[in-house]
Amino acid sequence: MHPTHWGRLCPNETPEGSNCGLVKNLALSACISVAVNVEKVRQVLYPMGVTPAPDSNRELRLSGAKIFINGSLIGHHPYPSELVSELRDRRRRGEISSEINVAHFKTMDRREEIYVNCDEGRVRRPLIIVEKGVSMLQPEHVEKIRSGEWSWEDLVKNAIIEYIDAEEEENIYVALNLDAISPKHTHVELSSYTILGICASLIPYPEHNQSPRNSYEAAMAKQALGVYTTNFIYRVDSRSHVLHYPQISIVKTKPMEILGYNHRPSGQNCVVAIISFEGYNMEDALVFNKASIERGLGRSTFFRIYEAESRQYLGGLKDRFIIPEAGIRGFRGEQYYRLLESDGIVSLEASTVGGDVLIGRISPPRFLEEYKEFEVKGPSMRDTSVDVRQSEAGIVDDIFITESNEGNKLVKVRVRDQRIPELGDKFASRHGQKGVIGMIVPQEDMPFAESGIVPDIIVNPHAIPSRMTIGQFLESMAGKMAAARGRSADGTPFVNEKSSEIKQTLKDYGFSHTGREVFYSGITGEKFVADIFVGIVYYQKLHHMVSDKVHARARGQVQMLTRQPTEGRARGGGLRFGEMERDCLIGHGAAMLLRDRLLEESDKYLLYVCENCGYIAYFDIKRRAYVCRICEDDAQISPVVISYAFKLLLQELMSLCVAPKLKLTERA
Amino acid sequence: MNVKILNRKENELKIEIENEGHTFCNVVQKALLKDKKVDLAGYSIPHPLTANPVIYLRTKNKSKPETVLRKAVAKVQKDTKSFRAAFDNALKVYKDQATL
Amino acid sequence: MIIPVRCFTCGKVIGDKWEDFAQRVKEGDDAGKVLDDLGLTRYCCRRMLLSHVEIIDEIIKFYEVGRKQQIGPP
Numbered sequence: 130m131h132p133t134h135w136g137r138l139c140p141n142e143t144p145e146g147s148n149c150g151l152v153k154n155l156a157l158s159a160c161i162s163v164a165v166n167v168e169k170v171r172q173v174l175y176p177m178g179v180t181p182a183p184d185s186n187r188e189l190r191l192s193g194a195k196i197f198i199n200g201s202l203i204g205h206h207p208y209p210s211e212l213v214s215e216l217r218d219r220r221r222r223g224e225i226s227s228e229i230n231v232a233h234f235k236t237m238d239r240r241e242e243i244y245v246n247c248d249e250g251r252v253r254r255p256l257i258i259v260e261k262g263v264s265m266l267q268p269e270h271v272e273k274i275r276s277g278e279w280s281w282e283d284l285v286k287n288a289i290i291e292y293i294d295a296e297e298e299e300n301i302y303v304a305l306n307l308d309a310i311s312p313k314h315t316h317v318e319l320s321s322y323t324i325l326g327i328c329a330s331l332i333p334y335p336e337h338n339q340s341p342r343n344s345y346e347a348a349m350a351k352q353a354l355g356v357y358t359t360n361f362i363y364r365v366d367s368r369s370h371v372l373h374y375p376q377i378s379i380v381k382t383k384p385m386e387i388l389g390y391n392h393r394p395s396g397q398n399c400v401v402a403i404i405s406f407e408g409y410n411m412e413d414a415l416v417f418n419k420a421s422i423e424r425g426l427g428r429s430t431f432f433r434i435y436e437a438e439s440r441q442y443l444g445g446l447k448d449r450f451i452i453p454e455a456g457i458r459g460f461r462g463e464q465y466y467r468l469l470e471s472d473g474i475v476s477l478e479a480s481t482v483g484g485d486v487l488i489g490r491i492s493p494p495r496f497l498e499e500y501k502e503f504e505v506k507g508p509s510m511r512d513t514s515v516d517v518r519q520s521e522a523g524i525v526d527d528i529f530i531t532e533s534n535e536g537n538k539l540v541k542v543r544v545r546d547q548r549i550p551e552l553g554d555k556f557a558s559r560h561g562q563k564g565v566i567g568m569i570v571p572q573e574d575m576p577f578a579e580s581g582i583v584p585d586i587i588v589n590p591h592a593i594p595s596r597m598t599i600g601q602f603l604e605s606m607a608g609k610m611a612a613a614r615g616r617s618a619d620g621t622p623f624v625n626e627k628s629s630e631i632k633q634t635l636k637d638y639g640f641s642h643t644g645r646e647v648f649y650s651g652i653t654g655e656k657f658v659a660d661i662f663v664g665i666v667y668y669q670k671l672h673h674m675v676s677d678k679v680h681a682r683a684r685g686q687v688q689m690l691t692r693q694p695t696e697g698r699a700r701g702g703g704l705r706f707g708e709m710e711r712d713c714l715i716g717h718g719a720a721m722l723l724r725d726r727l728l729e730e731s732d733k734y735l736l737y738v739c740e741n742c743g744y745i746a747y748f749d750i751k752r753r754a755y756v757c758r759i760c761e762d763d764a765q766i767s768p769v770v771i772s773y774a775f776k777l778l779l780q781e782l783m784s785l786c787v788a789p790k791l792k793l794t795e796r797a
Numbered sequence: 798m799n800v801k802i803l804n805r806k807e808n809e810l811k812i813e814i815e816n817e818g819h820t821f822c823n824v825v826q827k828a829l830l831k832d833k834k835v836d837l838a839g840y841s842i843p844h845p846l847t848a849n850p851v852i853y854l855r856t857k858n859k860s861k862p863e864t865v866l867r868k869a870v871a872k873v874q875k876d877t878k879s880f881r882a883a884f885d886n887a888l889k890v891y892k893d894q895a896t897l
Numbered sequence: 898m899i900i901p902v903r904c905f906t907c908g909k910v911i912g913d914k915w916e917d918f919a920q921r922v923k924e925g926d927d928a929g930k931v932l933d934d935l936g937l938t939r940y941c942c943r944r945m946l947l948s949h950v951e952i953i954d955e956i957i958k959f960y961e962v963g964r965k966q967q968i969g970p971p
Binding site for chain 1: 898901902903904905906907908927928929930931932933938939940941943944945947948949950952955956958959960963
Binding site: 552568570571573574651652653654 | 820
């Protein structure tokens with residue numbers, strides 16, 4: 130990080146892994162400059178006393194300051210400080226564009242330079258101007274804004290706020306807040322939390338967290354489910370999630386209201402207790418309350434779009450939407466088409482599982498010319514129906530029939546699936562405390578308090594010490610306090626409700642100032658010796674759900690090229706037994722298992738090799754035997770068991786005119 | 798309630814109970830532990846989602862585990878009956894007071 | 898989206914209290930007092946009403962448009 134990032138780039142919002150530090154996010158108040166015509170700026174500077182570069186005499190060049198516009202030297206000026214303050218005054222008065230920024234540098238050997246920047250792409254941030262130790266922003270201005278009489282532009286026009294880029298920031302002295310203003314200061318910050326970007330400003334009490342935890346949350350906030358837009362009924366997004374009961378976080382931050390996050394929240398306030406529970410919340414797993422889930426906690430719906438277009442091909446042939454008949458090539462089986470209506474499209478609200486056909490379509494064969502050559506039966510249609518993905522299921526939500534750009538009939542089917550939280554679904558608080566549901570426990574077995582409070586989520590205490598996310602503790606206590614008093618808590622970075630206030634308010638409402646409560650075991654009914662820390666924390670459901678990931682394969686499709694199992698869940702693939710796993714088996718000395726994994730279960734292949742010349746022998750149909758073309762009669766053909774990938778390697782080498790010969794020995 | 802006997806030795810008894818949870822087993826365990834003839838009494842639920850609870854009982858010297866278990870269960874029944882009666886009574890008193 | 902029927906945590910019925918709560922808060926009453934008047938003492942039930950957003954009011958407008966124009970969901 131670089132000090133110039135202050136107020137311009139978010140210090141916490143950057144991805145982990147390969148893109149760390151390369152993908153950056155703009156801070157809340159920062160904006161990018163727009164270009165101003167260079168000629169206009171030049172025409173302003175010359176009358177102010179700048180002597181154009183070719184005209185400056187030697188004396189001016191030595192004693193005067195160099196003037197640059199966008200990095201190019203344009204002239205010299207004898208009195209640089211006056212020029213700079215005059216330029217800035219003109220900018221504040223509105224006589225020159227507010228996009229222009231001026232910086233004045235005095236180098237060690239008394240040679241001064243003035244940089245005037247008016248190009249596009251500079252990151253600038255707004256600051257309140259301070260004159261003679263007094264901020265230009267006064268209560269009457271704030272009133273005008275509140276009443277709507279003035280807008281942001283009016284503040285800039287009236288020289289209350291000005292935009293400063295990185296170079297001009299070298300010449301100013303910024304006070305952190307109104308209390309810190311002294312006569313030497315030239316500007317004061319708008320608010321300290323504007324150094325953060327969008328995602329980081331959603332975190333409550335972030336200054337109490339270890340910094341990387343805020344970065345993780347900034348990344349996870351983008352994966353949280355909510356209501357992304359209210360017209361999702363009409364949209365055909367290829368995949369979308371909608372949370373059923375989103376709630377505004379009870380511990381808010383000021384930027385949330387500005388961003389509109391409170392109109393489209395993406396999480397729920399949960400009663401969270403911090404205890405170990407039956408061992409099911411170890412290693413960041415969470416224990417959920419079964420009854421809460423049944424009443425709607427964390428419920429979401431997943432929508433997916435399947436589309437099909439009936440294209441037209443050369444020769445007048447075209448696809449057709451129809452229920453395919455039994456004899457057609459690629460016919461799947463009667464049962465898969467059972468949900469289709471007469472037009473070949475599935476009926477609304479039909480319950481589908483993986484493999485069921487949604488849009489029945491037949492297409493003419495791909496390579497028509499080949500058929501004409503062989504004069505086989507003639508072009509027969511084949512089934513190219515669109516079916517539900519193998520591992521998914523759902524109910525047909527809506528069907529859109531329209532026309533594509535080329536004028537072909539286009540059908541889109543949206544399938545919805547309700548996702549109730551189950552073991553393996555990922556949840557996270559706003560402090561980088563992510564976790565997967567480890568157990569769903571009935572309400573009667575949950576620890577309970579005398580008031581009837583039962584936790585929705587149980588978090589393991591081991592998740593706290595090494596991560597140092599004190600922000601979560603503060604959010605928990607502030608959440609409890611906010612619910613008790615009926616007003617949301619302010620967790621804005623740097624200007625939040627202090628912990629002393631939270632503790633006092635908790636005491637006022639009858640809770641312990643430690644945030645702990647007396648709990649009784651749900652299993653034995655006895656009081657827990659220690660009081661349990663419990664409060665309200667905003668938890669987000671992330672879109673990594675177990676039903677999208679669970680995958681199994683015993684035997685299945687193989688790739689054409691390598692004859693190895695396919696890759697990827699959607700293609701029914703296998704999990705790669707990689708090089709490092711191979712090393713482990715070698716380390717154990719498990720030779721048979723290795724052979725099993727790499728040959729039997731993968732691409733075992735029987736290759737016939739001529740022992741004489743070492744090349745691959747091939748099968749002669751007429752002679753019904755394996756022959757070697759090179760050795761003819763001298764040939765001694767023997768079979769070898771290799772992986773198909775090795776045979777592929779041999780053939781690839783052969784295509785490079787390298788001759789790989791195999792030397793065979795008898796099996797010991 | 799289906800009870801399956803898993804193991805039966807001299808002084809030991811291990812039974813599996815179908816479709817019950819802590820609600821039943823914990824109460825029985827606590828009652829068993831109060832009995833002086835009991836050496837060891839405990840239960841475990843191998844996994845809440847897939848398995849039924851297993852109660853294990855070991856008695857001292859000459860006592861038969863079945864007898865001890867029956868006695869404990871009878872005690873629990875008696876306690877719950879008296880609690881139910883006391884609760885109903887208290888509820889009635891409360892309702893009467895409320896209407897007054 | 899629409900007020901849940903019961904409090905997630907304890908199961909107390911809160912669905913019947915939303916309209917009352919929203920109306921009174923809109924008129925300017927202190928939310929904490931309204932919750933007390935509605936009989937919600939535990940903080941689990943209180944947070945259900947305090948943090949709820951009735952997004953369904955915005956979503957339902959799209960259904961109404963569809964019905965008027967005879968397009969979209971029936």
